[in-house]
Amino acid sequence: MRLASILLLVFLFHVVPSYKILVFNPRFSQSITNFLGNIADTLVDAGHNVTTLTSIINPNLRDSTQKSTKIYVHQTEKVKKITASMNLEKADFFHYEDLNAFSGIPFGHSFTAWFNAQCEGVLDEPGLIERLRRHKFDVMIVENFETCGIGLSHVLKPKSLITTAGSVPMAQQGEDFGMDSALSYNPNPLITHVDVHSFWSRAWNLYATLAFRAMWYPTRTEMDALFRKRFGPTFPSVYVSFRDSFLEINVRNQLEHYTFINQEPLIDFATPLLSRTIFIGGIGAKEPKKLDKDLERIFSLRNNTVLISFGSIVQSHALPLQVKRNILKTVARFPEITFLWKYERPEDAFAKAAIAATPNLHMLKWTPQNHILAHKRLHAFITHGRMASTQETAVRGKPGLFIPFFVDQPRNSGMMERNGLGKVYHKRDLYDAEKFYTAVKDLIENESYHKNMERIATMIAAKPFSSRDQLVKTVEFAARFGPSPALRPQSFDMSWIEYYNLDIIAIVGVISTVAAIMALKITVYVIAQLSSVVKFKLE
Known part of the structure; x- marks a missing residue:
């Protein structure tokens, strides 16, 4: 013992x-x-x-x-x-x-x-x-x-x-x-x-x-x-x-x-x-923590919640006024869904007016994104498509509308659409209120996105090596x-010529060209000789 x-x-x-x-x-x-x-x-x-x-x-x-x-x-x-x-x-x-x-x-x-x-x-x-x-x-x-x-x-x-x-x-x-x-x-x-x-x-x-x-x-x-x-x-x-x-x-x-x-x-x-x-x-994507009382209260208001966040560099408050108004119009057309918008200046005039006029909208200066995405009532995510956001979305099994702004965001967004995990939406199309509404409606109602996301989240969780x-x-x-x-x-250790075998291709090309020219000349010569023989016999 x-x-x-x-x-x-x-x-x-x-x-x-x-x-x-x-x-x-x-x-x-x-x-x-x-x-x-x-x-x-x-x-x-x-x-x-x-x-x-x-x-x-x-x-x-x-x-x-x-x-x-x-x-x-x-x-x-x-x-x-x-x-x-x-x-x-x-x-x-x-x-x-x-x-x-x-x-x-x-x-x-x-x-x-x-x-x-x-x-x-x-x-x-x-x-x-x-x-x-x-x-x-x-x-x-x-x-x-x-x-x-x-x-x-x-x-x-x-x-x-x-x-x-x-x-x-x-x-x-x-x-x-x-x-x-x-x-x-x-x-x-x-x-x-x-x-x-x-x-x-x-x-x-x-x-x-x-x-x-x-x-x-x-x-x-x-x-x-x-x-x-x-x-x-x-x-x-x-x-x-x-x-x-x-x-x-x-x-x-x-x-x-x-x-x-x-x-x-x-x-x-x-x-x-x-x-x-x-x-x-x-x-x-760390183990999600329980949300604070204020956020839990927001989630309890309706059965489904959509998170809107464009990251730390693209500031929502700095978006063109017409774009912000179009986002607001779309939110208002889904009164049965709560929208949580990461908005860096919730005290500015636009935010105050938006919150007062739109009961299902909540604007917060900062959002614990990883923990929010893990909430059972979080239905979908409208995001800029940075790598961390796309991965957290996949790990938590939540579909997204991906609106890339710059750097790697277009590719990240494209890979999500390619896998049927949401759609790419061009940022300039935010000027079109009706088009944005249609895209958000598709995000919310298209069951294929949710099924694909559930499958991907299960696969990631089941990987043999974390x-x-x-x-x-x-x-x-x-x-x-x-x-x-x-x-x-x-x-x-290789030059780009060696890496792509351009020297070999060039030499083979030269040899092939010379061989083709020689073959052509021989063929022409043989044909000419045969023509001479035939002509001689005919005469």
């Missing part, structure tokens, strides 16, 4: 060693910040020593980790000025178009300047670099859309580096991860779908890819300039670090091991993958063994 007790204690306390993990969390997008915060908290729950380095780019966003040790780098004066000039609370994202090069490229470059200016503040933070170096982290986890964390990882030299994408890999991210872009059938984040049999659809996808790369390319070139100014001209490029780090195993102990992507394969477009790419979509298990086991494996060169594809 005593021996059994001792063995039990050994089993309980000798499970998995606690690894030291650093999560670099640049706070510029609430969904990406939440994704990294959920990673940190999940690893803390698994028993690891997790530090989150938060670089505060946008001070209006909420903190996303409650359990890890936090280190903050606050906005520099330069970043404060950029933030003020951007005036995000009043920015007109409704009329903005990513695919318009005259607006998209300046937009991407202004955001790049915002990111990079704050990265300079991270490097300038007194004593921060040395403090982090002393920890000798086993694993560093970074988002590589904003590439400050990649450069910082070369300075800190953790045992393993794990990169992440808080949404579908965008701009250069897929190339960084070694993923084939598959542009003939894989939609760029800026478009909803590709008709693979249409020349123009595939051409539009190529254009969208070029436009997106042009928008965000400075996130790498300018970051390289910043780090090389601080650490010398030979400092590795953040753009090629994913490739070169494997080649420099004897030079610096810092290699990319795995890539976590915030996607759910059961609802996404199927694309080529590397074995080191790990999907952990839905990691943010996102949490994938995350924890992968990080522990990387911390224990370090990087494996076997996970590095040979394509990283």
